[in-house]
Structures are given as C-alpha cells and as structure tokens.
Amino acid sequence: MRLLVVEDDQTLNKQIVTALEQAGYAVDHAFDGEEGQFLGETEPYDAAILDLGLPNVDGVSVLNAWRREGRKMPVIILTARDRWSDKVQGFDAGADDYVTKPFHMEELLARVRALLRRATGHATSEISCGPVKLDTRSGRVAVDGNPIKLTSHEYRLLSYLMHHTGRIVSRGELTEHLYDQDFDRDSNTIEVFIGRLRKKLGVDIIQTVRGLGYLLDTGQTRT
Amino acid sequence: MRRLRPSLDRLAPVLDRFAPIYDRLTGRSIAVRLAVSALFWSFVILLIAGLILSTLYRDNTEKAFDQRLLVYANTLASNLVAPGDPDRDLGPVGDPRFELPLSGWYWQVGRPGAAPVDIRSSKSLFGGQLPSLAPPDSKDFGKVRRGYGHAPDDRELRVIERDIDVGEDGRFIIRVAGPADEISTASRQFVFALVVTFTLLGLALGFTTLLQIRFGLRPLSDLRGALGAIRRGEADRVVGEYPRDIAPLATDLNLLLDTNREILDRARTQVGNLAHALKTPLSIVVNEAENAPDEVAVRIREQAGLMRDQVNYYLDRARAAALAGTLGTLTDVEPVIAGLTRTFAKIYRDKDLEIDMAITPGLRFRGERQDFEEMAGNLIDNAAKWATGRVLVEATANREDPQRPRLVLAVEDDGPGLPEGGRVEMLKRGRRLDETKPGSGLGLSIVTDLAALYGGTLRLDVSSLGGLKAVLELPGGQN
Numbered sequence: 001m002r003l004l005v006v007e008d009d010q011t012l013n014k015q016i017v018t019a020l021e022q023a024g025y026a027v028d029h030a031f032d033g034e035e036g037q038f039l040g041e042t043e044p045y046d047a048a049i050l051d052l053g054l055p056n057v058d059g060v061s062v063l064n065a066w067r068r069e070g071r072k073m074p075v076i077i078l079t080a081r082d083r084w085s086d087k088v089q090g091f092d093a094g095a096d097d098y099v100t101k102p103f104h105m106e107e108l109l110a111r112v113r114a115l116l117r118r119a120t121g122h123a124t125s126e127i128s129c130g131p132v133k134l135d136t137r138s139g140r141v142a143v144d145g146n147p148i149k150l151t152s153h154e155y156r157l158l159s160y161l162m163h164h165t166g167r168i169v170s171r172g173e174l175t176e177h178l179y180d181q182d183f184d185r186d187s188n189t190i191e192v193f194i195g196r197l198r199k200k201l202g203v204d205i206i207q208t209v210r211g212l213g214y215l216l217d218t219g220q221t222r223t
Numbered sequence: 224m225r226r227l228r229p230s231l232d233r234l235a236p237v238l239d240r241f242a243p244i245y246d247r248l249t250g251r252s253i254a255v256r257l258a259v260s261a262l263f264w265s266f267v268i269l270l271i272a273g274l275i276l277s278t279l280y281r282d283n284t285e286k287a288f289d290q291r292l293l294v295y296a297n298t299l300a301s302n303l304v305a306p307g308d309p310d311r312d313l314g315p316v317g318d319p320r321f322e323l324p325l326s327g328w329y330w331q332v333g334r335p336g337a338a339p340v341d342i343r344s345s346k347s348l349f350g351g352q353l354p355s356l357a358p359p360d361s362k363d364f365g366k367v368r369r370g371y372g373h374a375p376d377d378r379e380l381r382v383i384e385r386d387i388d389v390g391e392d393g394r395f396i397i398r399v400a401g402p403a404d405e406i407s408t409a410s411r412q413f414v415f416a417l418v419v420t421f422t423l424l425g426l427a428l429g430f431t432t433l434l435q436i437r438f439g440l441r442p443l444s445d446l447r448g449a450l451g452a453i454r455r456g457e458a459d460r461v462v463g464e465y466p467r468d469i470a471p472l473a474t475d476l477n478l479l480l481d482t483n484r485e486i487l488d489r490a491r492t493q494v495g496n497l498a499h500a501l502k503t504p505l506s507i508v509v510n511e512a513e514n515a516p517d518e519v520a521v522r523i524r525e526q527a528g529l530m531r532d533q534v535n536y537y538l539d540r541a542r543a544a545a546l547a548g549t550l551g552t553l554t555d556v557e558p559v560i561a562g563l564t565r566t567f568a569k570i571y572r573d574k575d576l577e578i579d580m581a582i583t584p585g586l587r588f589r590g591e592r593q594d595f596e597e598m599a600g601n602l603i604d605n606a607a608k609w610a611t612g613r614v615l616v617e618a619t620a621n622r623e624d625p626q627r628p629r630l631v632l633a634v635e636d637d638g639p640g641l642p643e644g645g646r647v648e649m650l651k652r653g654r655r656l657d658e659t660k661p662g663s664g665l666g667l668s669i670v671t672d673l674a675a676l677y678g679g680t681l682r683l684d685v686s687s688l689g690g691l692k693a694v695l696e697l698p699g700g701q702n
Contacts, residue, residue, distance in 0.1 A: 080502035084600025085593040088562040102505035
C-alpha cells in the first residue's frame with residue numbers, strides 16, 4: 001500500500017512517514033500544498049494524510065483539486081483546527097476521516113488501516129484468504145494458525161494482494177503501489193518477491209494470470 | 224421686579240411638581256420632547272397673543288364708543304354757544320335714546336359747582352345726576368375726560384366730560400354717558416371668537432407640529448430601524464440614504480461594524496494560528512514519547528492530553544469571548560445541521576447510526592455560524608457517541624416572549640441516558656461520567672459556556688427515545 005503524507009512541519013512529517021513505513025507502507029511525503037497536490041494528482045496512492053494549514057495551497061483546496069481530478073483515494077485530514085466548522089468543511093471537501101493534533105501515532109495508524117480496509121471492502125482488521133490470515137493491526141501473517149515471518153517488502157506485497165482479492169493485479173500496479181517514488185523500480189523484483197512469498201506461505205494461493213498479473217484465489221477468501 | 228419675585232417664588236413649588244412629569248415625558252424620546260416643547264410654547268404664544276389682541280380690541284371699542292359720546296358732547300357744546308335764551312332746551316342731540324327714560328344714554332350740562340336745580344339734562348336721565356369724573360376747578364379743566372360711573376338705576380356707564388368756556392356766560396361741564404355693557408358685550412363676543420379661533424389654530428398647529436416631527440425625525444426612525452435590523456441579525460450594515468446631518472453617524476456606524484468584524488477576523492485567525500502553533504509541537508512531543516520508556520511515555524501522553532484539552536478549552540473561550548456582543552450576524556440553522564449530519568454520518572459510518580433531523584424551515588440563530596456549529600456539533604457528537612442506533616436533532620422556534628424570540632435545538636439519543644444527579648454533574652467543566660468513550664469531557668461545558676455568552680441555556684433531560692435529551696435555547700427565531 002502506498003501512502004502520501006502532506007504536512008508542513010518537517011519533524012512531524014518525518015515522524016508520520018517513519019511510523020507508516022514501520023507499519024509496512026510505502027510512503028511519499030510533501031511539505032507544502034502545491035507539491036502535495038501535484039503528487040496526489042499524478043501518483044496512484046492508496047490513501048493520503050493531509051494537513052489543512054499548508055503553505056502555498058491550503059489543505060481544503062488541495063483536497064478539492066484531487067476530487068475534481070477524480071482522485072478517489074481515502075484522505076485523512078490531520079490538523080490543529082478541531083472546530084466542527086473546520087471538520088464539516090473538510091468532510092464536505094471530500095475527506096474520509098479527521099484526526100486532530102495532538103494525536104497518538106497509534107490512533108493515526110488505526111485510522112489509516114480502517115480507511116484502507118473500507119476502501120477495499122473489508123470489514124475487519126483481519127483478512128483471510130484460504131489458510132492465510134493477515135492481521136493488518138499487528139502486521140502478522142499466519143498460515144493455518146502458524147505465524148510466518150516476512151520481510152517488509154514481502155509483507156507489503158501480500159497485504160496489497162489480500163486487500164485486492166478477487167481481481168487481477170498487474171505487475172505495474174504492484175510496482176506503483178508497493179514502492180515510494182524514490183525507490184528504484186524494477187518489475188522483475190516483483191517476480192522475485194512473489195516467488196519468495198509462495199515459498200514462505202507454503203500454499204499456492206497466488207495465481208499467475210499469464211500476461212496480465214496476479215490473482216488471489218477468491219474461492220478461498222474470507223474476510 | 225420686586226413684585227415679580229414673590230410670584231415666581233410661589234410658582235417654584237408648582238414647577239417642581241411638574242418637573243418629574245416633564246422629565247418622564249421628555250426622557251422617553253426626541254419626538255415627545257419636540258412635541259411637548261412645541262405644544263407648550265405654541266400654547267404660551269397663543270395665550271399672550273390672545274391677551275394682547277383682546278386688550279387692544281377693548282381699547283379700540285372704548286375709543287370708538289368715546290368718539291360717539293364726544294360727537295354728542297360737541298353737539299351739546301355747539302347748542303350751548305349758539306345765540307339765544309341761555310335757559311333754552313339744549314336737545315335733541317340726534318339720538319332718540321336720549322329721550323327715553325333710563326335708556327342708558329344720558330347727557331347733562333351744568334356749571335362747575337352748580338346746584339342740581341341749575342343743571343340741564345336729557346329726558347332719559349329722568350331728573351337724576353350723572354357721576355362726576357373730575358372735581359370742579361381742578362387743573363384738568365378744559366380737557367376731555369373719560370371714565371366709568373353708575374347711572375341712577377345703578378347701571379354702569381361710560382362717561383365723558385368736556386369743559387367749555389362760553390365767555391360771558393361762564394364755564395360749563397358737559398357730560399355724556401352711554402351704557403358700558405355695550406363695550407363689555409362687544410369685548411366678550413370678540414374674546415369668545417378669539418378663543419374659538421385660537422383653539423382651532425392651536426389644534427392645527429399641534430397637528431402640523433406632530434406631522435413635522437414625524438417627517439423631520441423619519442431619518443432617525445429609519446436609522447433606528449436599520450440598527451434594529453442589525454441587532455436582530457437581519458442586516459450586517461446600516462443601509463439607506465440619510466440627510467447630511469446624520470449621514471456621518473450612519474457612515475461611522477458602518478465603519479465601527481466593519482472594524483469590529485475585522486478585529487474579529489484577526490482574532491479568529493490568530494487563535495487558529497495559535498492553535499496550530501501549539502498543537503503541532505504537542506503532536507511531535509507525544510509521538511517522541513512513544514519511543515521513550517513506558518512510564519515516561521504514559522506520563523507525557525497523559526500530560527500532553529491535558530495540555531491539548533486545556534488549549535482547546537481556552538482557545539474556544541478566547542474566541543467566543545471576542546464574539547460576545549457582536550452585532551449583525553445571523554446563521555441559518557438548517558444548512559448547519561445538514562452539514563453536521565453529513566459529517567457525523569461519515570465519522571460514525573461503522574456504527575450503523577441513523578441521524579434524523581427535523582428543522583422548522585427558515586429558522587435562524589442570532590450569532591456566528593462557527594459558534595452554532597460548535598455547540599450543535601458537540602451535542603450531536605455526544606449523542607452519537609452514546610446512541611445505540613438513533614439520534615434525533617430537532618430545531619424549533621420559541622415565541623413565548625415576542626421581544627426575545629428563541630431558537631430551541633434538542634438533540635436526543637437512544638443510548639443509556641443519565642440519572643438526574645448525573646445530568647447536573649455532566650454540565651460541569653471537564654466532567655466525564657463514563658471514561659469508556661473517547662473525549663475530553665469538555666464538549667458539554669463548552670456548549671454551556673458558548674450558550675451563556677449568547678444569553679442562551681443548555682439543559683439535560685430524558686429523551687423519549689430512551690437516552691439523553693440535550694435542549695439548547697439560543698437567541699434566534701423564524702425568518
């Protein structure tokens with residue numbers, strides 16, 4: 001899952017990015033509204049965390065611009081302005097959630113997880129596909145109840161596929177959603193990670209659809 | 224002056240008694256002041272004019288009457304100096320009323336100091352005597368004298384005396400008299416006509432004065448209307464054309480309102496900036512604490528939470544206090560509640576919550592939109608937190624007191640509700656009766672404080688849905 005953080009305070013921006021990366025997300029960041037708007041309009045993010053009081057272009061205008069451009073990713077507004085009028089304005093501009101400063105990072109992470117789950121149609125924090133269970137809250141993966149240890153990249157790959165069960169996910173899409181913009185993208189590495197994942201899971205739930213991409217077997221998927 | 228002073232001294236207590244009435248009358252409005260003073264001075268001027276006119280008329284009537292008497296006296300004098308028997312009859316003088324006994328018209332000719340038998344008189348005098356106006360041989364001899372006296376039948380008479388020296392025959396005094404009631408009757412009739420005329424004139428003056436006051440003070444009354452509209456929140460500026468006497472006042476009022484709004488906007492922006500300036504570092508501190516040892520992290524989180532709540536509370540208070548007494552803002556209730564309902568539907572989308580609203584059309588809150596949003600938002604948020612499935616937001620107008628129309632916002636939920644004692648406790652600052660739901664516990668006390676700044680109230684009750692019913696009364700009403 002690839003996220004965008006738009007926050008003008010450099011320290012807080014770094015804290016959020018670090019926490020999200022540690023939680024297994026690929027994260028891009030911007031320090032002002034202009035850059036944030038550009039990234040949100042051009043990159044395929046799964047969710048965005050957006051401050052309202054931004055330099056150059058304010059957060060509500062950025063959000064309005066994204067929605068005008070047809071960007072539908074869930075957006076969490078993160079702001080010091082916690083009056084209901086600000087919240088109504090934010091939600092009316094197309095926000096999906098609202099976190100007021102100061103906040104606990106755990107709370108923000110929980111909101112991000114909930115939004116991503118909701119956006120992909122999952123009701124709980126635990127996603128199952130056959131014998132494989134992925135707990136988005138703890139970041140743990142288990143097959144038939146036995147915990148499996150995955151690297152950060154392997155986890156991101158499995159998480160993205162499990163969030164999008166029932167549809168073919170192309171290699172290009174995986175590359176776009178698993179790596180941040182600074183990462184040296186090479187679609188061949190996806191194949192390597194898929195191979196490693198299949199080996200670690202021990203069950204063949206990831207099907208290769210020749211010429212199109214990968215598909216998690218929906219017949220065995222439960223949420 | 225010396226005679227006037229005791230009169231004024233006597234008048235002082237009377238004026239003192241009227242002073243409070245005058246003050247009460249004139250203290251109310253400029254129109255009453257103008258009307259009272261215009262009517263008072265009109266009355267005084269008409270009264271003085273009436274007195275002068277009636278006096279002048281009486282004087283003129285007297286002079287005309289005297290002129291007639293003098294004509295008769297001159298006739299008698301010419302008869303007296305005509306050659307012939309000195310004892311001959313001097314009449315008639317041309318008016319038959321001198322021949323009628325006790326007709327009120329008399330003449331009498333005699334020598335100064337003569338005995339009554341030597342005096343010749345008109346037949347109407349019937350042997351009586353006319354009153355003497357001047358003693359004989361006085362220094363006034365030779366002049367025409369005028370005065371009042373009484374006839375033998377006691378009727379009041381206007382009398383003139385004329386002295387005549389006929390040489391060898393000596394001096395004579397000619398007296399001619401006519402009934403004085405002819406003068407007083409003419410005067411009375413004139414005064415009556417004058418009173419009627421002046422009364423009508425006074426009424427006409429009063430009416431036109433009132434019309435003038437109404438016309439003249441219309442710009443002021445328009446200005447008062449414009450200010451009332453601002454106070455009621457129906458307008459945000461003084462609108463309309465005003466005469467140049469009060470146009471600067473209207474302009475200054477608008478400037479004052481603009482300045483007030485600018486100050487408010489600046490205060491709001493600064494409060495927003497302050498919130499941002501304080502809360503962002505607070506977020507960093509909280510997040511840094513996540514990596515600190517457990518005990519330290521917990522304490523920092525706890526204290527940071529307290530700081531956040533305090534910052535929120537006092538920022539809200541500071542902003543709301545800046546608003547107190549702000550004129551001319553009116554907020555439509557329906558769009559605010561609709562916006563909040565949309566927002567809460569998103570916030571509580573995982574809860575399967577139904578938020579119904581019943582808003583009387585055209586309902587308005589007399590105050591800032593942001594404050595109404597804050598109060599309604601906190602109440603709905605509180606209800607949504609505790610509701611098991613349903614929240615009802617109802618807004619109606621309360622017109623019990625037509626001078627102070629109110630807006631009543633009731634937010635009900637189907638949650639567990641609160642016992643009576645708890646409902647009182649709940650409104651105290653920062654009070655949380657249940658720690659299982661998130662929140663600072665400041666929501667309802669912020670509502671109470673904000674409502675109080677607008678002269679409104681918040682009370683908690685039992686809802687027909689089974690939970691809590693929060694009823695907020697604020698200044699406002701229906702459009």
